Amino acid sequence: MQLQDEKHLSSINIPVEMPLIEMERQINAQLNGLIYEDNSYDDFDTDNLKAKVWKMSPIKVQAVDSTFLFEVPLKIWVSVRYESSPLGFKISGTKDTEFAIRLRFLSDIGVSPDWQVTTHTRVDSYDWITEPSIRVVGLNIPIKSMVSRMLGRNFEKITKAIDEQVAGTIELRKYVRQAWELARRPVLMSREYDTWLVIVPTSAMMTPLVVKNNILRTSIGIRGYTQTVTSAEEPEIRENSQLPNLLVVDKMPQEFKVGLISVIPYKEATRLAKAKFIGEKYSFNNGSYSVEVTNLEMYGQDEFLIIKAGLKGSLNGIIYLRGIPHYDPETKNLSLKDLDYDLDTRNVIFKTAGWLLQSKFSKMLEKQFVFPVGGQIEEARQSIQKTLQNNVLAKGVTLNGTISEIAPDRVYLTPENIYAVVFAKGRVALKVEGLL
Numbered sequence: 001m002q003l004q005d006e007k008h009l010s011s012i013n014i015p016v017e018m019p020l021i022e023m024e025r026q027i028n029a030q031l032n033g034l035i036y037e038d039n040s041y042d043d044f045d046t047d048n049l050k051a052k053v054w055k056m057s058p059i060k061v062q063a064v065d066s067t068f069l070f071e072v073p074l075k076i077w078v079s080v081r082y083e084s085s086p087l088g089f090k091i092s093g094t095k096d097t098e099f100a101i102r103l104r105f106l107s108d109i110g111v112s113p114d115w116q117v118t119t120h121t122r123v124d125s126y127d128w129i130t131e132p133s134i135r136v137v138g139l140n141i142p143i144k145s146m147v148s149r150m151l152g153r154n155f156e157k158i159t160k161a162i163d164e165q166v167a168g169t170i171e172l173r174k175y176v177r178q179a180w181e182l183a184r185r186p187v188l189m190s191r192e193y194d195t196w197l198v199i200v201p202t203s204a205m206m207t208p209l210v211v212k213n214n215i216l217r218t219s220i221g222i223r224g225y226t227q228t229v230t231s232a233e234e235p236e237i238r239e240n241s242q243l244p245n246l247l248v249v250d251k252m253p254q255e256f257k258v259g260l261i262s263v264i265p266y267k268e269a270t271r272l273a274k275a276k277f278i279g280e281k282y283s284f285n286n287g288s289y290s291v292e293v294t295n296l297e298m299y300g301q302d303e304f305l306i307i308k309a310g311l312k313g314s315l316n317g318i319i320y321l322r323g324i325p326h327y328d329p330e331t332k333n334l335s336l337k338d339l340d341y342d343l344d345t346r347n348v349i350f351k352t353a354g355w356l357l358q359s360k361f362s363k364m365l366e367k368q369f370v371f372p373v374g375g376q377i378e379e380a381r382q383s384i385q386k387t388l389q390n391n392v393l394a395k396g397v398t399l400n401g402t403i404s405e406i407a408p409d410r411v412y413l414t415p416e417n418i419y420a421v422v423f424a425k426g427r428v429a430l431k432v433e434g435l436l
Contacts, residue, residue, distance in 0.1 A: 007225035008257035010199070013429045014179050014220040018170075023216060024061040026169040027070075027162075031055060035074070036157045038150070049143075049150050050079040053158070056100055056129075063211035068107040070121070070162060073129065075100050078150070080134055080143050097143075100129035101151070105159060107166070109209050113245040115173035117209075119166045121159040126151070173243075176204060176220055179430050180243050182393045183222045186235045189384050195261050196235055197384070198227045205247040221252045228259035228421070256401060256428040258384060259409060262327075262376035262420040264334065269371060269418060270298050273307075276368065281313070284359040289314040291356075300413030305336060307365070315353045319345045321362055323369070325411040327420045332374025334411065334420050339366035373420050381406060381424060388428060401428035 037052040056075040061068060079096045107121040132147045133140055180201060187197040201224035209218045229235045273296050283290045295310030304322040311319060323339030339362050341349065349356045381403055388401030403426040412419040 007200070007227050008259065008423055010224065010226045010256040010258070010428075011253040012179075012183055012199070012222045012224075012256065013252055013254065013427070014176075014222070015429060015431070016216075016218045016220060018216040020061050020063060020211065020214045020216060023166075023169060024059065027061065027165050028058045030168060031059065031161065031165045035161055036154060038154065049081075049146055051150055051154070052077045053154075063214075063216070065210050066109055066208060068109060068119070068211075069124070070105040070107060072103045072105065072158070072162075073100065074103060074158075076132075076147070078132060078143070078147060080146070095134040097132055097134050099132040099147075102127050102129055103155075103158065105162060107162065109166070111172060111206060111209065111246055111248070115176050115243070115246050117167050117170040117172050119163045121162045123155045123159065177243050178394075178397065179220065180204065180222060181241075182397055182430065183224065184237050184241070185393070186229070186237070187387055187391075187399075188234070189228070189387055190261075190380060194230050194232050195380075196229045196231060197258055197387070198229050198235055200225045200227065202244075203247060204244055205249045205252065207249060207252055219252045221249075223253065226256070226258045228261055230261070254427050256426050257423050259421050259423050260377055260380040260384065260406070262334070262373040262380065262422075264371055264373065264418040264420070265416060266298050266300070266418065270296065272371060273298065273369065277309075277365075282361060282364065284314075284361070285355055289353075289355050291315050291361075300415070300418070303413065305413060305418070306342070307339075307369075309365075315349070315356060317348075319349065321345070321365065323366060325413070325418060325420075327373070327408045327411060327422060329406065329408045329422070331370075332372065332377065334371040334373045334418065336366050336369045339363070339369070377406065377420070377422055384424065388426075393430075398431045399428065400431060402426045 033054060035053045035055060038050055054075045056073040059073075060071040062071075063069065075098065077096065077098050079094050081094050103126045104124040105121050106124045107119045109117065109119050112118050132143050134143060183199050183201050189195045189197050199222075201222050203223045205221045205223065207219045209216060211217070277293045277296055279292065281290055281292045291311045291313040293309055294312050295308075297308040299306050299308075301322070303324060305325045307321045307323070309319050309321065311317060320342040321339055322342050323336035325334055326337055327334055340346075341357075341362060346357070385401075385403050388399060388403070391399040393399055403424045405425040406422050407425065409421045409423045412421065
C-alpha cells in the first residue's frame with residue numbers, strides 16, 4: 001500500500017492550434033443568410049424605416065494576440081416611409097431600396113471558468129459599398145443619416161450574432177472533458193510485473209488564447225498525481241470525475257513524473273546471495289578466527305532487509321543482520337547501507353565471540369550484497385517510453401511523451417518482494433484531433 005500510495009505531481013499538456021482560415025471557414029458556414037430584420041416603422045418621428053440585413057459575401061477574420069478583427073460585408077434592404085410637400089402638395093407613402101455596407105468589428109476572445117469560449121465584440125468602423133437613396137417624384141430623399149441611426153441601434157444584434165457563432169465554433173469544454181476522462185484511465189506499463197500508470201487529476205489550466213502567424217494557439221494542462229500501481233487486473237478509476245473550473249496561467253508546467261519499478265522476489269535474492277556467499281570463508285585477527293557461511297535467507301521487516309546467515313568455524317550457529325536497501329543510480333544496483341547485527345545477535349556474540357564484533361564482518365557483507373537491477377529499470381523505462389509513443393487512447397486522441405531523466409526514489413519491502421522504485425522525468429502531451 002505504501003508503494004501504491006506514492007504520488008508524483010505531474011502535468012499532461014494538450015497543445016491547441018487552429019488556423020484562422022479554419023475559424024473563418026466555420027464562422028462563414030454558420031453565419032449565413034438573413035442576420036436580422038426590423039419589421040416595424042416605429043414612431044414616425046424617430047425611425048420611418050423597416051430593414052432586413054443579410055451577409056453579402058464571406059466574413060474576413062484577422063487577429064493580433066487575443067484581439068480579432070471581423071470584416072463583415074452586408075446587403076441591407078430598407079423600406080422608407082416618407083412624407084413630403086413639394087410645390088405645396090403633400091405626398092406620403094413608402095419606398096424600398098437596397099445598398100451595401102462593410103462593417104468592421106473588434107472582438108476580445110477569452111474562456112470562462114466553465115470552459116466556454118467567450119467573445120466581447122464591438123463595432124470598430126464601417127464604410128459604404130453602395131450608398132442608400134430613394135427618389136420620389138423625381139426628387140432625392142436623403143436617408144443616409146436615418147440608415148446610420150438605424151444601424152447604430154441594431155449593431156448590438158449583429159455583434160451578438162458574431163459572439164454566438166464564435167462560441168459555437170470553438171467547443172472547448174467538450175474536448176477538455178474528453179481529455180480529463182482519458183487522463184484518469186489506467187495505462188498498463190508492464191504485463192510481466194503487473195504495473196499500471198494511474199493518474200489522479202486534480203486541476204485543469206490553460207494559457208491565454210493568442211494568435212501568432214495566423215494560428216490561434218493555447219495550451220491546456222491537466223495537473224495531477226501519477227502513481228505506479230501493481231495489480232493483476234486493471235485498477236479501478238478513482239475519484240475526481242468532475243471537470244474542475246478553468247485556471248488561467250501565463251506558462252504551463254511541463255514536468256511529468258512516473259515511478260518505475262524493479263522487482264526482486266526474496267526467493268530470487270536469496271538464490272543470488274547463496275551463489276555468492278555459501279562456502280565463502282572469512283578470517284579475523286590475522287587468522288586467529290575464521291568462519292564459513294553455510295546457509296543464507298532474506299526477508300523484509302519494516303524498512304529493513306533481514307539476513308539470516310548460518311556460520312561454522314570459530315562460531316557455529318545462526319546470526320541475524322539487518323540493513324536498509326537502497327538504489328544506487330550510478331551503478332544501477334540495489335545494495336545495503338548501515339548493515340549491522342540485530343540486537344539479539346549482538347548480545348549473543350558479545351558474550352561468546354567478541355572478536356566478531358570488533359571485526360568488519362558486517363561491512364564486508366554490506367559491500368558484497370549487491371543486486372543488479374539496472375536492466376529491469378531500463379526495461380521499465382523502455383516500456384513506458386513505448387507506451388508514451390504515439391499511443392492512440394481513443395479515436396482522434398494520441399498520447400505522446402519522452403522520458404529524459406531517471407532519478408532514485410525509494411526501496412519498498414513487502415512480504416514477498418523487494419521493490420526498487422525510481423522516478424522518470426519527462427514531458428507528456430495529448431493530441432486531440434479537431435480540438436477547436
